[in-house]
Amino acid sequence: MMNRIIAIANQKGGVGKTTTTISLGVGLAKSGKKVCLIDLDPQGNTTQGLGYDPDSIDITITTIMDRMIHKEPINSDFGVLHNREGVDLIPSNIDLSEMEMRLISIYIGREKILGRYLEMMKLRYDYILIDCKPSLDIITINALVAADSVLIPVQAQYYSARGLEQLLNTITRVVVDGYNPKLKVDGILFTLANDRTCNFRQVSQIIRDAYGQNIHIxxxxxxxxxxxxxxxxSGxxxxxxxxxxxxxxxxDRFTDEFLQEEKKYGKE
Ligand SMILES: Nc1ncnc2c1ncn2[C@@H]1O[C@H](COP(=O)(O)OP(=O)(O)O)[C@@H](O)[C@H]1O
Ligand SMILES: [Mg+2]
Structure with missing residues (x-):
């Protein structure tokens, strides 16, 4: 068992976080890995994208985080959906939008609620992928604190570089402030690319020049x-x-590359 937790994050919406979470998750499952996806966005797009109706689900990540806040025991099967494409899923829906306020009111340990839950869950999986919401609030911080590493989908557009700076600063803060000293960046994945336009090539080069030294692309x-x-x-x-x-x-090719990178760093 790999027991790895990966946050798929970018505070910009519409950059392919959810699509990457589902596709990499199913890709890893096809490669024989045991995978659980955590939908950590109140929009519930991962939940929807795997064919469930978010509004008609009773037990979601919100229920689970609530139980963690109140220190109520949770069984590792609690709320887990087994999708027919081979991945497990902790679903989400609009209920999660109230979690931010609840977390803010917690005096100590508000950043670690999700992490405490996933500590138990990670023993059961090779990979847990967390689909983050498009903001850098305490809920996303919970994902960064719980994760071993961050995978960053980036749409190669002119304005992407600035948002990336903000995300990387947040990751650095999580590390240096001691919330998760071992957090790493797996890399940047360019998404939604129009291969044939020079725009994609130019922007991906700009990002390569700016970050390629320090961050894997x-x-x-x-x-x-x-x-x-x-x-x-179609779900x-x-x-x-x-x-x-x-x-x-x-x-498919990206999943292979991802697994190769894992080997390179001695994680497998
Ligand atoms: N490779 C792609 N080609 C075309 N549309 C895509 C692609 N990847 C994602 N999308 C679409 O773009 C929108 C945003 O993608 P999504 O994965 O939901 O991003 P995020 O989770 O970052 O908001 C969705 O409507 C999704 O279906
Ligand atoms: Mg999404």
Whole structure:
């Protein structure tokens, strides 16, 4: 068992966090890994994207975090959905939007609520992937404190670099302030790329020049496709929706690259 927790984060919305969480998760499961996805966004897009109706689910990540706050015991099966594409899921829905206020009112340990839960859960999985919400609030901090590393999907656009700076500063704070001294950045994954435009090449080069020294940038990038845009509506991953399409193939190659990187750093 790998027992690795990875936060998939970027405070910008619409950059492919959810799509990457589902696709990498299903990709790793296809490679024989035991995978659990944590939907940590009140929008519940990962939950929806795997075919569930967020509003009709009783036990969500909010229920679980509430129990952790009140120090009530939790069984490791509690609330876990077993998806037919081979991944487990802790779902989310709009209830999570009230969690931020609840966490703020906690005097000590508000950053560690999710981490305390995942400490137990990680023993059961090779990979736990946390799909973060598009903000750098205490809920996302909880993910950064709980995680071993962060994977950053970036849409190669002119304004991406500035947002990246803010995210990296937050990660640094989590490390140097002692909340999670071992937190690492796995790397940057370029998503939603229009391969043929010079814009993608220019912007990815700008980001490479600015950050490539310190941060790994994955060789594979994810192209844009209409099929990938449609897949979530059907509640299935791109692997099922458009098996032989460019995006499924890109995530397949990225999953291999991701696993290779894991080996390189002696994690496997
Ligand atoms: N490779 C892709 N090609 C086309 N559309 C995509 C692709 N990846 C994601 N999308 C679409 O873009 C939108 C944002 O993606 P999403 O993964 O939900 O981003 P985030 O979780 O960062 O907000 C969604 O509608 C999604 O279906
Ligand atoms: Mg999302």
């Amino acid at each position: 994955y060789e594979n990038h994810i192209p844009r496709s209409v099929k990938a845009e449609e897949a979530p509506i 299935i991953s791109i692997y099922e929706y458009d098996r032989t399409g460019a995006v499924a193939e890109a995530y």
